[in-house]
Every structure is written in structure tokens, then in C-alpha cells.
Amino acid sequence: MKKPGLLLVLLLVTAAGGWFSLPLLATFPELQLTTGTGNVSRGAYLARASGCIACHTDSKGAGAALAGGAPMETAFGTFYPPNLTRDVETGIGGWNLEQFATALRHGRSPSGKPYYPAFPYEFYTRLSDQDIADLWAAFQTVPPVAQDSPEHQLEFPFNLRRGVYLWQSLYFEAQRFTPQSDKDERYNRGKFLVESATHCAACHSPRNRLGALDDSALYSGGDVADADDGKIPPITATALTEAGWSEVDLGYALKTGVKADGDVFGGSMAEVVREGTAYLQQRDLNAIAYYLLNRSDRPAKPL
Template sequence: MKPYLMRFLLLSAGLSVLLGAVMLTDTSPPSRSLVGLEGDVRRGAYLARASGCIACHTDTENGGQALAGGAPLETPFGTFYAPNLTTHADKGIGDWSIDDFARAVRQGQSPQGDVYYPAFPYRFYTRFSDQDIADLWAAFQTVPAVARASKEQDLEFPFNIRTGLHLWQALYFEPERFEPVPNRSQAYNRGAFLVEAAGHCAACHTERNLLGALKEDTPFTGADGLPGGGSSPPIHAQALKERGWDVQSLAYALNSGITPDGDVLGASMGEVIREGTAFLSAEDRQAIATYLLTE
């Protein structure tokens, strides 16, 4: 598609979002308060690593402090910057409550009611349980405060006008919780949680429409136009098996980055492994491979 035509289509779609948004009000379902629910710091830190929180919210290349704000994420809509998630009361989330945190993570809304751009994968994190949220919250409370202001998102018109995001949520976001699949193994269901919720693998391995929503009817079939202009391969079971993967080789690659033919996974997937899956337990890497390779 010609670049100017893509830009025109994006603009037209975005304007449609903005026009429709004026007719909407916040219809987010109420959530029960999590105040008083005790979290486990160790489990929360592990889940934060599995979910990519540290990788996205730390500007490692420029020497940024942990969770104090991320490096630029370039997309067809503009450049996103992950915000400061440290305990700083003004620059971070130090003045949030656990309920504010839960609403942000699982519903994609700030304490002020603003909707987050779907570059933040709350569409996957909505599957977290109350205990998952409490564990994450406990872990984030241990992060030292960093007085670094979050960068503003650098997006093209009309995507820089946030009101349209209410309509985006109405069209493409359905709050839910993860439910194990009956009659499946523990490893399969653990893998399902890590792939479909925490690891949000579909965010990179599934095509999106012009408004950035996942094409749910073609999951894990690969995608073009990733941040930085890259692409991702299909990772559904048939495609993986055709390329020579089995459970053991995939689990090994999630730790080492080495493919069955001796090549090395690089680019975005290299970062995912280096900053995320390499820190997982061997059992969890095996579970991810089991889930992805089950037809």
C-alpha cells in the first residue's frame, strides 16, 4: 500500500473514532476493592518480569533506572513512551492506591479516568486475577522512587487526542479473567496464562487493523509493522512444527535464543528473551512451549 494512502486511511479511521467518542460515557464495570488483599513480593517481581514490565518501562540503552520510564516505541501511529512506574509520588505512581493500580492494569484507565493507549497491553493483563494484582502491587512498592517525569506520547493527529480511546475500548476491549481450560494439563494451562496474559505474545505475533486492534480471527499468524519497522513470524503450532520446532527446542530457545538450526533469535525477540523469558523457570518455559505447540 502506498504510504500516502496508508496515512489517509489512518487519518480517516482516527477521525471516525473521535466523532463517535462524544456519544460515549465510561461504561467500565465496577471492580471490588483490593485494599487489604496481601500480596507476595517475590511472586509479584516474577510476574512483572514475565509480563515485560521491566523491559518496557526501563530505558536500558540510555542508562535509565529500573521502571523510571521506557525507551521510545515507534509505531505507525507515532512514538510511545512507557511512563515512570517507580514509587515517586509526583513523577511515578507513589500516590496511587492498589485499586488505582488494578484499574490501570486490567481496565486500561488512569486514576483520573483517562484511557491508556493500547500500546500498553492491558487487553492481555485484564486476565490477571486479584491475587496477581496484589502480588504485582507489593513488588512495585519496593521500587526506589525516581524523580524522572514521564515523557509525553508523540503521536500524529488525530491519535494524539485521547478521547477517541473510549470508543476504541467499546469496540475492541472486553474485560475478563483467565480461566484454565478443562481437561488440559497443568503445563498447558500455565503456558496459556503466560502466552495469553502475562507474556502477551499476540501483541507482536498477530496482525492489527488500522486502529491498532488485534485481528482475533487470525491469531499468531505473524505480523508486519512492528515497532522499528520489523515483522514477526507465525507461532501457531502448525507453523512452528513446519519450521522444525518441538517442545524441547522451543523451551531451550526461550532461554538461550538459539534456534533448532543453530541460528540466533535477534531483534525484538532477542530482547524478549534477554529481558524476559530467560529469567523464567525451566518449568514455565516448558509450559509456554507446550501451549504453543498444542494443536
Template sequence: MMAWPIGMDPPDGLDMLTGDVDRGAYLARASGCIACHSNFEAGGAPLAGGKPIVTRFGTFYPPNITTDPEHGIGAWTVSDFARAVRQGISPEGDPYYPTFTYMFYGDFSDQDIADLWSAFQTVPAVAEPSPPQEAIFPLGQRWVMKLWRAAFLMEPDTAADPEQTAQWNRGKWLVEGAGHCGACHTPRNLAGARIDTERFAGNDRLPEKNQAPAIRPTDLRDSGWDLTSLAYALRSGIMPDGDVFGGTMAEVVTEGTRFLSDDDLTAIATYLLQSNLPEDTN
């Protein structure tokens, strides 16, 4: 369902659910929606379109997702929204480019979707069109992305481990799912797909010449991180050596993780420092 063929059947029962606006807003922060789809540096309104993402595959523009019916998602249904978030498929049936991190949201529950949808309905409409995506040939033809999905799309590994604590499992859900840490901290192959055997091993080829360090448990410990300092950094942006996060990670904190609860920040730190990754063999 996630890869090929692309499912178009609407989710059942979503119209019957009552969304929690506050929970949806919290999940939007945890999932990076505000950071990606807003360009505050240019004076943009929240969710009215993000900064361009310049990659070797072209320049991609996070679109306007305000309630404007023409330029945003105001004409969408909740089923359209669910398909976009969990499957990466537009209301017209076209696949989105993987700069949209939908593949990490595939395990969002119907209630998660209803909560997010309710929160997005409170966003003021901004009648501002998003620039067209500028993908290199042949990626400008959306059907090509169906082939990419069939070859490389991975479903999120967010299932709870019964042998772990509730805190560890909450951290796993946030790190492997909503927080999509692997989108930046995992290297990618020539086709732009994550190399799962090197999960969290770092990535020195991010857009705008940014780099993401390795965040496997031994890497973090060797760099001086512990449970307290990692949770604090996700709140404040301040690292153990007194320096501060820069680049993309600064935006992640400013528009995302600093709004999370202390319990969730501790859960993220717990999972990152205690996960048993195959690559963590140092």
C-alpha cells in the first residue's frame, strides 16, 4: 500500500472522529510541519510555504498548507489529508516527492490524523501560491516517483517493543516516526533513498551543504552526550560543550522540539542512547 500500486481508497471512518486541536498542534510541532512549511526568515506566515530545499535532484518548495481553498489545503477533505500524510499521495492521485517526509508518518493512527486535521483547520488562510517544484529530468514527470517508491520506500519502524519500557517505546515512536530523525541523520544512496543498514550514521550531503552527525548510541556517548544533556539540548539548542546547534537542527529546535514536554524529550534521549542498532558496534 505504501509503495506500489498507489492506493486511492479513502480511509474509513475518519469523518466520524472528533479531533483534538491541542493534541494536533502538538503533533504538528513534533512532526516538523511548522519548521518545514513556514519561511519566517522571509517574513512568511505560518504554514504558508517553506524555504526552498536545494538538492542534487532539483529545488523543491514546501507548499502552502494553510486553509486557503485555492493555494492551500482548504478544499481538501480529511481523507485527502490522511492520504497525503500517511501515503504521500495528492488528492489528484500524484505521488509527492520524498522531500516530504510522509514515509515516517505511515503509522499515524486515525485519531492522530483527525487531531492534526482539526489543528490545521485553525490556521488562517494565506492566498499565496507555492512555486512549482523544479525537479531535474526525468523526475519532473510524477509517474517516475512511482518507480522510486516501488524500489526504495520504507515503512516506519515504530512498533512498540514489549521488552522495553513505555518511555523507551514512546521515544522510538517519536524518533523513528513523527520526529523523522533518520531523514537527516542517515546517509542516502545515489537515488536519494536512505541506506537503512547505516541508520543514524550521519549524513554529510544535506541540502545547503549542511551536515548531520551520527546519532547512534556510541557516537552520542563518545561526543559527551548523556540523558540529561541530550534532552536539554532538544529544548534549548545548547550542546554539552556550550556551543549551540546551527543549520537545520537549529530550526528543528526553534520550531519543533522546544515545544515538546519534558517527558517526551527524555523519551527521545532515552531511545537514542539506549537503542540497540546493528551499526552500533564501536
């Protein structure tokens, strides 16, 4: 074989080896939960706070609860939120608690395939064992719906799911939520809700070309245009204070969608309120507002 041909073969073999070795780049310790008993009411509340209902229910299309959401248009293509009902064939009826926890904690399916980060497991990884058990208990009460979700319609190379292993190795860290010891209970409750359950940074922070959060500019505003409101606004403490937000006004707006000046949220934020934060207790909404208005605007550790 001539040298150019041999070199080409070696390059192809090396590339193939690298491609099939990608799963080894992002490995996680074996997941072991310390609780298996969940609280249905608490889980249903957390599901609302976490956006599960909003994302996985096609409300505009009068779809059944958690049977699959409306298409999500992104810079990478269109994602279709899957069926989370107890249907065995098209939903999660064949899963167990550990598999459910692995999806939330590690971004992996029961077969070991990585989920695209359009599913915000980079935030849900902070949920406690009890949080996950509660969510699982709540999902077990949802009637099964036999409804397949369409395949994601993504541009090359993002349609190659194996590449998500590389994304996870670069940008994703499995971790638990840790309260700040020098802060009070209200601050830490708000911190948990903002940084984990409600995952505010997912929309209100810029991302790089591979869809990873810009850790140096968390909460400084999203770089994706919102259909109704233009760019997603910053929600740093400085930006909120300069815009005239108070804790009371922000807590009220998250409950009702109505701002202090009488205007209302539009675009994606209107859906967040309608399907999520409107169901939260006022003390939790106030905790979110308190945390956002009092957190440091300095670059933080990666979420």
C-alpha cells in the first residue's frame, strides 16, 4: 500500500476509535439514592416549579398532561419534549426510580444514551434524593398516554447524539445543591429554586456556540431572541435594582405575570408564569426575589 493510502487508513482508524470512545469521556459514579419513599404533593409542587408541566405538555395544542410538549425551536434545530406519562411503550412506564434519577442527575437515558442539554439536567443534578423520590411519586399518579414524540430535527453535526458525550465531558458536572453557610434560610431557599428547580440561568444567561452557559456572565441576559420581548433581559441584582424592581414587586410579578408598572410579561416568560411560578407559594416566590436581588453579580463558580 502506498504511503498516502496507509496514512488515510490510519487517520480513519484513529477517527473511528475516537468516535466510538466518546462515551468514556463523560463517566459518572454509580448512582445510589438514600430514600425510596416519595411525597406525591411535594413532588407535584416541585414538578410545577421545575417546569416539567410547562415543557412536557402541549398546552396550546390541548395535549394531555406530560404526554409530550410543543416543539422547541433553537439555534441547533427543533427539539420535541418527550412523553413523561406512565405509558410503557412511549413514556416512562418501564422505568424505575434509579433510572429516573440517572436522567435527572447524569443526563442519561436507561439505555445509557446522553440527553441533549435542552433537557436542563445541568440544573436538576442539584436536586436531593428526596426531591427526586417526590417527583417520581408524583409522576406515578399521571395517567398513561400512548403518544410518541417526533424525532428531534437538528442540524449537522448536532444530530449526532454521540457528540453529546463530549459536550458533557467539557461542560457538565454532576453535583448536589449546597446551601451557603453564611446566609439565612430565605436566601438559601431562593438560591435552590433559582439555581436548580426553576433554572433561571437557562434562559437569562448567554451561551457559547455549543450551547454551554457562559459562567462569567450568569444572569446577564439571554442571547436568544424572544418572539415577543426581543432579547431575554438580565436578572442580576444590579440590573433588577436599576430597573426598579423590589422584592415585593418581583414576587408579585412571578405570581401574576403583572409588573409593577401594570404591564405584563410577554413571550416565554408569560408561559413560565402561567405554567409554573403561578402555582408556587408566595413565600417561595419572595425567596426567589430576595435571592436575585441580593446575590453577588461577580462571576460565580459554574452552575
